[in-house]
Amino acid sequence: MSHRVGRTHWRRFATVLVPGVAACATLGIVMGEGALAASFLISGKRFTVTADTLVSRGLSSYGMVDVTKRGELVPVQVVGSRxxxxxxxxxSVLIDVPVLGPQTLKITGGNERPVEASNLFLDTTFQSAGxxxxxxxxxxxAQGEITKGPINPGDRDSRFFDPSxxxxxxxxxxxxxxxxxxxxxxxxxxNVPGLxxxxxxxxxxxx
Structure with a gap:
């Protein structure tokens, strides 16, 4: 039986429920309709995302394991938002370039008008909010009983997804x-205004 809380207010939030929608600026790409399956092999490169404010409607959070191109297993917390x-x-993504040294790829947007997104899934290794x-x-x-937020179809079919x-x-x-x-x-x-x-x-x- 679910325990409903009309309003929960946490000032120091550092658990596993920060919605991944903030990280949609990752590539600065406006994607097509329909959520993509999370069945691709990841590079394993970590990137950082920050946001001033974030409002998510329809939130989910569950554990998974991603796989890199080299076959390495990366435990993650998937956060979804409708x-x-x-x-x-x-x-931002930090890239070490031979001879030139470290280079930072930085993407910004949503300053004058908010970013709008749907069916977002972010595989995270760290999350926090003020x-x-x-x-x-x-x-x-139980992960298999989540209904308020989305479950990525590719994750649901994965051997690493535990319905319980x-x-x-x-x-x-x-x-x-x-x-x-x-x-x-x-x-x-x-959609990212002012990208x-x-x-x-x-x-x-x-x-």
């Missing part, structure tokens, strides 16, 4: 000062 709006997005406000929040639900495993869900959540480290992203639709992409010499990751 629909989300994000303000002040910043995404403040989180949940509505109708369930913690400890630990899951979380909420009808909505509002986050501020979001910080995420992730290894993969899939999305249905993703900017640049490469900077040295280490200039989002903070």
């Amino acid at each position: 629909r989300a709006t994000i303000s002040g997005l910043c995404q 403040e989180a406000d949940f509505r109708n929040f369930d913690m400890g639900i 495993g630990f899951g979380q869900q909420a009808t909505s959540v509002t986050l501020t000062d979001v910080h995420v480290t992730a290894v993969a992203l899939t999305a249905g639709t993703f 900017r992409v640049r490469i900077e010499q040295g280490r200039h990751e989002c903070s």
Whole structure:
């Protein structure tokens, strides 16, 4: 039986429920309709995403294991959202280039108008937020029983998906000062107003 909480307010939020919608700035790509399956091999490269504010409607969170091209296993927490709006997005990837040294690929957007996204799935290794406000929040639900938020079709068919495993869900959540480290992203639709992409010499990751 689910335990419903009308409103949960956590100032120091560092658990496994920060929605991955913030990381949709990862490649700055507006994807086509329909969520993509999370069945591809990941590079294993971690990227950083921050956001000023994030509002997610239809939230899910569950454990999975991703596989790299080299066959390495990477434990992750998948966070899904049916629909989300994000303000002040910043995404960065640190790349070591021979001779030139470290280079930072940085992507920003959603400063004047919020980013709008749907059917988002982010595979995370770290999540935090300065403040989180949940509505109708369930913690400890079996992963196979999650209904308020989406389950990636590719994950549901994976040998690493445990229907009886630990899951979380909420009808909505509002986050501020979001910080995420992730290894993969899939999305249905993703619109980024004011998208900017640049490469900077040295280490200039989002903070």
